[in-house]
Amino acid sequence: MMFLELAYRPFLDPLNAHGVWYLFLLPMSLFVSIAYKSVRVSEMKHFMRQVIVMTIQIIIAMIALGVAVYLFVQHIVPLIVPKG
Amino acid sequence: MAVNCPSSGSNLPKGQTPLTHETGTTEGINPIAGLAAIAFPGAGHFIVRGEKQRGMWAAAGVLGLFVAGLLIGGISVIDRRDNKVWFIGQALVGPLSFGVDMIHQRMKVQDMIVDGTGRARPIGPPRPPHPDEGRAANGTPVPGGTPPYSRSIGKMNELGTLFTTIAGMLNLIIIVDAAFPTRKRPREREGAIG
Numbered sequence: 001m002m003f004l005e006l007a008y009r010p011f012l013d014p015l016n017a018h019g020v021w022y023l024f025l026l027p028m029s030l031f032v033s034i035a036y037k038s039v040r041v042s043e044m045k046h047f048m049r050q051v052i053v054m055t056i057q058i059i060i061a062m063i064a065l066g067v068a069v070y071l072f073v074q075h076i077v078p079l080i081v082p083k084g
Numbered sequence: 085m086a087v088n089c090p091s092s093g094s095n096l097p098k099g100q101t102p103l104t105h106e107t108g109t110t111e112g113i114n115p116i117a118g119l120a121a122i123a124f125p126g127a128g129h130f131i132v133r134g135e136k137q138r139g140m141w142a143a144a145g146v147l148g149l150f151v152a153g154l155l156i157g158g159i160s161v162i163d164r165r166d167n168k169v170w171f172i173g174q175a176l177v178g179p180l181s182f183g184v185d186m187i188h189q190r191m192k193v194q195d196m197i198v199d200g201t202g203r204a205r206p207i208g209p210p211r212p213p214h215p216d217e218g219r220a221a222n223g224t225p226v227p228g229g230t231p232p233y234s235r236s237i238g239k240m241n242e243l244g245t246l247f248t249t250i251a252g253m254l255n256l257i258i259i260v261d262a263a264f265p266t267r268k269r270p271r272e273r274e275g276a277i278g
Contacts, residue, residue, distance in 0.1 A: 014158045014236030014244065021239040027152055028247060035145025035254040039129075039261040044137045 029058035118263025125255050128262025142258045149251035157236040157244015159188045176252030191232040193225040
């Protein structure tokens, strides 16, 4: 597998970070917060505080959603679906 | 005499006039600002509306997501031919997205076959190069060469595509805000910060 031996070329090759894909939630939520709050806040002096708050909110919400889906699939669905 | 705010209906402080679309440079419909925002993320606020800090942060958010998506998944995450539905969202970033797609399409390889008359003709549409083949100057694949780029798969492709598409969707919000701002000034919303 030759492509595994090649060095990472930014923008040309994908990152080899399949094992830690969930960590990309942090930069994604940060950039989403920056872009959204840049047009949402009325005064820019509150901008950074709002960005930090929204970033934390997104991360907590995503973790909560993950826990909820896990509980549903692992514990609720087996109660609904009859055992084959 | 108390004056009511036209949007919230609450009493405004003494001496304050109600906000209208005609007051201030950051209020009112401005199609030019919308066009500037389409041309480049944040340009509508930064250049046309004069809200330099707001425009700078808007550009930082959208371009940050877009560039991060390209770094994660590589250039192959922008593909208007093979990934049409996602490209609709990515196209909202503006000409930048079309430029990246154009570069990507030019890096694909074209399989050729020599027919009975000795002429080479293409077989099928251009495709991403395999990991073990390069690309000749005429676009044909070269076995054993270095590929011009590697097509991302799995989670990295999903994340790269997601990052760049979210960038486009957020840019749509920024374009609409540049052209038709509904944000209220702080004096209208005492104590409100978000």
